[in-house]
Amino acid sequence: MSTEQIEILLIEDNPDDAELTIRALKKHNLANKLVWVKDGAEAMDFIFAAGAYTGQSPKNHPKLILLDLRLPKVDGLEVLQKIKSDEQTKLIPVVVLTSSTEDRDIAESYKLGVNSYLSKPVSFDEFIRVVSEVGLYWLLLNRPPVT
Amino acid sequence: MKLNEVTPLTMKHLAVTISLIIVAAASRVWPLQSLGSTVGWITFYPAVMVISIYGGLWSGLLATLTICLIVIFFWSLIVTQPFIKNTADWLGVAVFIFTGTMISSVAEAMIRARERVKKNNVQLETANRKLESEITQRQEAEENLRQINIKLEAMNKELEAFSYSVSHDLRGPLRAIDGFSRILLQDYMNTLDDEGKRLLNIVSNNTKKMGQLIDDILSFSRVGREEIGLSEINMGKLVKDVLGELNQDAVGRKIKIEVRPLPDAHADSSMIRQVLFNLLSNAIKFTKPRESAFIEVGCNPGVPPSDKGGRSGSAENVYYVKDNGVGFDMKYVSKLFGVFQRLHGADEFEGTGIGLAIVKRVIERHGGRVWAEGKINEGATFSFTLPGIILKK
Numbered sequence: 107m108s109t110e111q112i113e114i115l116l117i118e119d120n121p122d123d124a125e126l127t128i129r130a131l132k133k134h135n136l137a138n139k140l141v142w143v144k145d146g147a148e149a150m151d152f153i154f155a156a157g158a159y160t161g162q163s164p165k166n167h168p169k170l171i172l173l174d175l176r177l178p179k180v181d182g183l184e185v186l187q188k189i190k191s192d193e194q195t196k197l198i199p200v201v202v203l204t205s206s207t208e209d210r211d212i213a214e215s216y217k218l219g220v221n222s223y224l225s226k227p228v229s230f231d232e233f234i235r236v237v238s239e240v241g242l243y244w245l246l247l248n249r250p251p252v253t
Numbered sequence: 254m255k256l257n258e259v260t261p262l263t264m265k266h267l268a269v270t271i272s273l274i275i276v277a278a279a280s281r282v283w284p285l286q287s288l289g290s291t292v293g294w295i296t297f298y299p300a301v302m303v304i305s306i307y308g309g310l311w312s313g314l315l316a317t318l319t320i321c322l323i324v325i326f327f328w329s330l331i332v333t334q335p336f337i338k339n340t341a342d343w344l345g346v347a348v349f350i351f352t353g354t355m356i357s358s359v360a361e362a363m364i365r366a367r368e369r370v371k372k373n374n375v376q377l378e379t380a381n382r383k384l385e386s387e388i389t390q391r392q393e394a395e396e397n398l399r400q401i402n403i404k405l406e407a408m409n410k411e412l413e414a415f416s417y418s419v420s421h422d423l424r425g426p427l428r429a430i431d432g433f434s435r436i437l438l439q440d441y442m443n444t445l446d447d448e449g450k451r452l453l454n455i456v457s458n459n460t461k462k463m464g465q466l467i468d469d470i471l472s473f474s475r476v477g478r479e480e481i482g483l484s485e486i487n488m489g490k491l492v493k494d495v496l497g498e499l500n501q502d503a504v505g506r507k508i509k510i511e512v513r514p515l516p517d518a519h520a521d522s523s524m525i526r527q528v529l530f531n532l533l534s535n536a537i538k539f540t541k542p543r544e545s546a547f548i549e550v551g552c553n554p555g556v557p558p559s560d561k562g563g564r565s566g567s568a569e570n571v572y573y574v575k576d577n578g579v580g581f582d583m584k585y586v587s588k589l590f591g592v593f594q595r596l597h598g599a600d601e602f603e604g605t606g607i608g609l610a611i612v613k614r615v616i617e618r619h620g621g622r623v624w625a626e627g628k629i630n631e632g633a634t635f636s637f638t639l640p641g642i643i644l645k646k
Contacts, residue, residue, distance in 0.1 A: 122432070226424075229464060230434075
């Protein structure tokens with residue numbers, strides 16, 4: 107794994123959704139420094155520099171985490187909880203991008219400190235629009251705190 | 254007094270009668286004999302009384318006559334001096350016979366009364382027992398019903414959860430179908446001929462339609478599963494809010510909307526908002542062919558039900574949304590509120606046919622009713638009621 111600063115961590119178990127997401131981000135040149143992990147456990151390893159990612163600088167945090175909720179091994183909400191309860195990582199913007207529109211999931215995500223919650227639109231156009239806007243907003247418009 | 258109802262003279266009665274007569278006669282002889290004729294019938298009256306109370310009319314009469322026979326014919330055989338010595342003593346016999354008969358009759362009447370009471374008691378007891386078992390049966394039936402209800406509710410919940418997760422999980426693959434057919438269209442624009450593009454567009458359009466259907470099932474299912482949170486709703490304000498949201502749909506059209514004064518409702522505000530949204534967007538949609546559309550929102554204040562227990566304000570308000578749109582044939586009124594039921598072709602009016610099903614579900618979950626009246630080409634009126642009382646869940 108390269109040590110250069112990555113911008114987006116995409117946590118998504120569905121390869122089709124991942125491909126659509128990456129394609130949407132690519133259109134705006136936002137996918138150059140993107141890492142895609144396929145389950146919650148790998149996501150935790152990446153964020154906390156453990157497992158396969160041991161040795162990577164734990165300070166090398168992504169600028170944005172796109173998180174799906176239904177994930178194998180470690181559930182998305184648990185990943186969110188770990189990120190937001192750790193002093194080192196709690197300032198990383200986390201956007202939940204999931205197909206769940208359950209009120210319970212939305213409420214729980216916000217309780218855990220999510221920065222934004224989006225449900226994946228079924229329509230391709232909508233999906234591309236939502237993902238592009240999220241990328242543009244958090245990477246270009248939003249001003250993160252200086253760490 | 255009917256003779257066949259009189260207490261019968263059984264052997265037991267006979268035995269008791271005879272023994273008591275002997276006791277009475279014996280005690281009259283000794284020790285009372287020494288007191289002379291002044292005590293006369295003193296032991297015989299109680300004897301007749303006891304005998305008739307025990308054995309009824311026949312026993313009493315038998316005792317009376319036997320005693321008379323004894324004192325008239327056989328007394329001198331028992332004791333040395335005769336019982337009847339003068340006319341006054343004969344009068345005593347007559348009085349004894351009369352009184353004995355009376356006592357026997359009264360005693361018989363008493364016995365009969367007692368038996369009647371006994372019989373009534375038995376009947377009462379039987380009836381009571383029957384009632385008790387009926388109550389138990391009813392309680393059991395109620396309990397059964399409750400159990401079945403609980404089971405049904407659980408099954409219903411399960412079904413809801415199932416339909417939710419199924420429709421939910423269908424969205425992922427659908428997104429892929431739509432997405433990748435669009436990518437194909439974009440990336441292979443030059444290699445695809447017109448027919449290929451047309452076919453891919455059909456795929457894309459249908460995924461959109463299916464996506465809409467899935468979203469509708471999900472929102473229908475959500476309306477059934479969500480807890481109802483009751484609050485006071487300013488219906489007038491809510492209607493204005495919803496009309497504001499619907500402004501987009503009315504752009505470029507001549508629509509007169511009249512909102513009459515609406516009483517507050519006690520219901521779940523987000524659900525009622527959806528009801529109003531669906532009804533009003535329908536009204537706007539189905540008046541499209543009209544050059545000038547007219548939509549009226551109002552309320553017929555309900556008559557309070559007879560004031561049982563003094564529950565004031567339990568009136569049922571009838572809210573309605575009326576339009577002068579294309580209307581419908583009353584023949585199909587029963588289909589109107591069904592899931593995915595449509596009375597118009599997809600090319601006439603868009604929509605999947607979930608709106609009114611949601612309206613019905615919301616109102617019925619609030620304990621209200623919903624109905625529609627209409628006539629082809631003359632418009633439609635959709636009415637719903639919301640109880641004014643505080644509902645439990």
